[in-house]
Amino acid sequence: MSDIVKLDARRLLCPMPVIRLQDCINQQAPGTRVEITCTDPGTLHDIPTWCRLNGHRVLATTEQQDDYIFLVHKDADAS
Amino acid sequence: MTIKAVALISGGLDSLLAAKLIQQQGIEVVGINFFTGFCVEGHTHAIRHREGSRPKRNNALWVAEQLGIKLHIIDVVEEYKNVVINPRHGYGANLNPCLDCKIFMIGKAREWITQHGFDFIITGEVNGQRPKSQLRRFMPQVAEESGADDLLLRPLCAKNLLPTRPELKGWVDREQLKDFNGRSRKPQMALAAEYGFDDYAQPAGGCCFLTDKTYSVKLQDLWDNRGRREYELDDIMLLKVGRHIRPSSAFKLIIAREEGETRYLSGYRKQFQTIKTVSHGGPLALIEGAQLDPQQLELACAITGRFSQGRDAESVEFEFSDHNQDLHSVNVKPLRPSQIDPEWIIL
Numbered sequence: 001m002s003d004i005v006k007l008d009a010r011r012l013l014c015p016m017p018v019i020r021l022q023d024c025i026n027q028q029a030p031g032t033r034v035e036i037t038c039t040d041p042g043t044l045h046d047i048p049t050w051c052r053l054n055g056h057r058v059l060a061t062t063e064q065q066d067d068y069i070f071l072v073h074k075d076a077d078a079s
Numbered sequence: 080m081t082i083k084a085v086a087l088i089s090g091g092l093d094s095l096l097a098a099k100l101i102q103q104q105g106i107e108v109v110g111i112n113f114f115t116g117f118c119v120e121g122h123t124h125a126i127r128h129r130e131g132s133r134p135k136r137n138n139a140l141w142v143a144e145q146l147g148i149k150l151h152i153i154d155v156v157e158e159y160k161n162v163v164i165n166p167r168h169g170y171g172a173n174l175n176p177c178l179d180c181k182i183f184m185i186g187k188a189r190e191w192i193t194q195h196g197f198d199f200i201i202t203g204e205v206n207g208q209r210p211k212s213q214l215r216r217f218m219p220q221v222a223e224e225s226g227a228d229d230l231l232l233r234p235l236c237a238k239n240l241l242p243t244r245p246e247l248k249g250w251v252d253r254e255q256l257k258d259f260n261g262r263s264r265k266p267q268m269a270l271a272a273e274y275g276f277d278d279y280a281q282p283a284g285g286c287c288f289l290t291d292k293t294y295s296v297k298l299q300d301l302w303d304n305r306g307r308r309e310y311e312l313d314d315i316m317l318l319k320v321g322r323h324i325r326p327s328s329a330f331k332l333i334i335a336r337e338e339g340e341t342r343y344l345s346g347y348r349k350q351f352q353t354i355k356t357v358s359h360g361g362p363l364a365l366i367e368g369a370q371l372d373p374q375q376l377e378l379a380c381a382i383t384g385r386f387s388q389g390r391d392a393e394s395v396e397f398e399f400s401d402h403n404q405d406l407h408s409v410n411v412k413p414l415r416p417s418q419i420d421p422e423w424i425i426l
Contacts, residue, residue, distance in 0.1 A: 011346040013126070013316070014137050015114055019154050042135055049140040053149055066342070 007036040014042040086201040090138025093203030100234040110150040112139040115159040138280040173295035185225035199230045207261045323425040330368030358396035361387025384413030
């Protein structure tokens with residue numbers, strides 16, 4: 001199992017967390033997992049939507065206090 | 080050969096319909112959306128209404144999902160500064176450089192199609208719908224100055240304009256395009272109904288803070304007091320949050336209006352001097368400016384206290400964090416409303 005790439009998008013408002021995730025995912029090989037931590041509740045919509053549109057998967061979404069943590073799997077190179 | 084078009088997706092109805100019209104002609108469409116820092120729909124909502132409210136969606140992503148297309152969100156914050164600070168064609172009613180903005184975005188789309196092997200560009204523009212940037216007489220100028228020239232197709236009003244390369248080459252059937260014009264939204268709404276789109280964002284898009292008078296006043300104040308026209312992303316984000324009060328040219332207070340704003344401003348504690356009400360419930364205030372002298376600090380606390388639950392108390396205790404994040408306790412009587420000079424309040 002490959003390591004998880006971690007991104008901190010706390011305090012950023014949408015669409016900035018999505019841009020951070022997009023730019024990171026575009027640099028990764030298929031199969032990579034990226035964990036992004038956000039505080040904007042809008043990411044609950046936007047990150048799963050962006051993943052669906054671009055052919056990636058949200059493996060898990062967890063809430064810890066004020067943080068929303070998404071574990072995303074990069075599927076085939078969709079960029 | 081598959082013909083591919085990139086659609087500028089703002090998240091409004093027009094870009095949704097424009098992309099759909101082209102998609103229906105068998106063209107492969109991909110969306111791009113530019114993040115300037117000012118296209119910040121949902122930001123205030125995200126800051127201020129956290130508990131118990133439904134998170135606000137990003138409309139550009141929603142539009143892409145309705146169309147079933149990929150969406151690339153492109154960060155243009157740095158490049159966009161020059162558009163805001165030095166607009167060749169000037170501002171609109173506020174600090175909105177709409178014509179320069181349009182030229183910039185279509186120019187970026189032109190670069191994008193070259194880099195990615197796409198054939199042409201679509202926008203949801205309708206001639207006459209908005210002052211300046213969508214006036215018919217400016218449309219050829221936008222196409223020319225952006226470098227897009229005849230690769231720019233505006234499907235919603237194409238029949239009012241000269242044919243573009245996609246039409247002349249037969250990639251797109253001009254007869255299936257539209258001749259919308261003017262400010263009426265009825266044709267767009269009828270077309271949306273025809274396609275079965277509902278729940279779309281506010282008519283005519285429009286999510287730019289620079290068209291907002293209050294926001295523009297705050298940005299101008301920031302430039303005036305710094306003595307130079309420049310900004311960073313954090314500057315323009317903070318202009319959307321809190322009460323902005325400038326009791327002297329030496330400093331400005333940004334005072335949270337409710338808990339969500341306090342939480343958001345807390346993220347900036349290490350970058351600013353801050354005042355926190357200790358003895359009563361109250362907001363967090365950021366102080367933008369040089370290190371406060373004792374008199375300025377007293378005034379800043381007295382103003383902040385005005386917006387705390389101790390507003391009528393004889394003395395309120397504050398915790399002041401200076402630029403080195405050293406903490407100081409301050410006791411001050413809050414100002415009465417009549418003692419706050421209306422000139423201090425940046426609308």
